Amino acid sequence: MKEELFVSGRNIPNIDPHLHIWHWPIPLYLFLGGLAAGILFFAAYFTIMGKEDKVPGAIKLAPMVAPIAIVIGLGALMFDLTHMLYFWRLYTTIRLESPMSWGAWVLMVMTPLSFAWVFIHLREVFPNFKWPFQWLYPIEDFLKKYKVWMAWALIPLTIVLGIYTGILLSAFNARPLWNNAILGPLFLTSGLSTGAAMNILFAKTSYERHLFGKIDLGLIIVELFFIIHMIMGYYAGPEAQKEALDLLMGGEFTVMFFVFIIGMGLVFPAILEAFELLGAKVWAAIPAILVLIGGAVLRFLMVDAGQMTRYLY
């Protein structure tokens, strides 16, 4: 390995000594986007399957989190733009090669849809609630008629949104830690898992709680599987990727990765959920909250660690 030195002096803010262009808003957004995608995916799926009476929490209650998550996430994204007043430029063009461009367009459709979903369920959740304006009632009736259509639209949109949060990172081949094809599916699975965890928190019946406990357990196992594959991919990869992996294997992100993501975010909640399935009494909120924290830490770790990795020349 050669020793490299800037002899002309170079200390550009957020670039040197290593890249730190994306701060906390980006991983926060990636987490909230994945969470909203997960919640709305299950709401749409169970609506299409006609299980509205069996999982009322997942279809009516939990989706109220989705538009809040999306709006906070979008706010964070906007906050991170350094040339904020020009953000509308995103919507003057569609660039299919740029994941960020189609992410912006998917969100353009997803945001109103998530609001509409909450809008048609709000009076079912709060029966005493009355709309302040009369003209809102016919809109509500109209949207309710097309609820299943909305659900069908949400299925592909939520999958695209969930997978895009990972592909956004993996499209950058300049950052070896990000540049692997499994990151998209991993973030999608993690998003669905956090969505299922949120559904556990909002579950109205023990049937619903158990159902989402089961789903979450399955998703956690898939996620662990993807993480193992990701690590194998780094080991089999070029030197730049091996060096990137050192950050997680003995480097400065090791504790964050093994304790907070693998241990407390995946394995421990999986064990608790498995015990619950076997009939043991577990307070279901514990694994759900751990999964949510683990999902958030995963995004923060990938964004922060990824920016420290680069090509070596």
Next chain:
Amino acid sequence: MRYAMVIDTLKCVGCSDCVVACQTENNVPVGYCRDWVTESVGGTYPLVDIELRSERCNHCTDSPCVRCCPTGASHIIEGGIVVVTHDECIGCGACIESCPYDARYTHPEGYVDKCTFCFHRVEKGQLPACVSVCPTKCMHFGDLDDDSSEVSQLLKKRKHKVLAPEAGTTPNVFYLI
């Protein structure tokens, strides 16, 4: 037309004149730079090898920054020069993340900025500022599509390399070694 820069690492003394010339010519804000000089040291004493390189945006033919830009602010103009249109840039940082050479930065005014191969000079028939001031004449600029150009001839005659070819970006800044 495909503009390229050919830099002779055997002639470069690392004086950083190119850096200052660029900062002056392009009004680069204090604390920032569009080009920089890297000293790469290999081997062990007494067999030490030093390479000096004046580095900048490589104006890659397959530029990841142009691919990742969500608004099309980063684009390729005539001659293969990669530029950023300031009032189309939203400052999302995607291009900075995508650059294997860390050649871009966020200008204090918010937009993303980088080396332009001094196209405002090139279109007038002048050389980029960095090339024009080099005291050892180790930097060459020209058209690779023109077989008789100085850069084409140098690349034919001399051993050369590009930085991080494995990143797959097809850079247009070459280093003679």
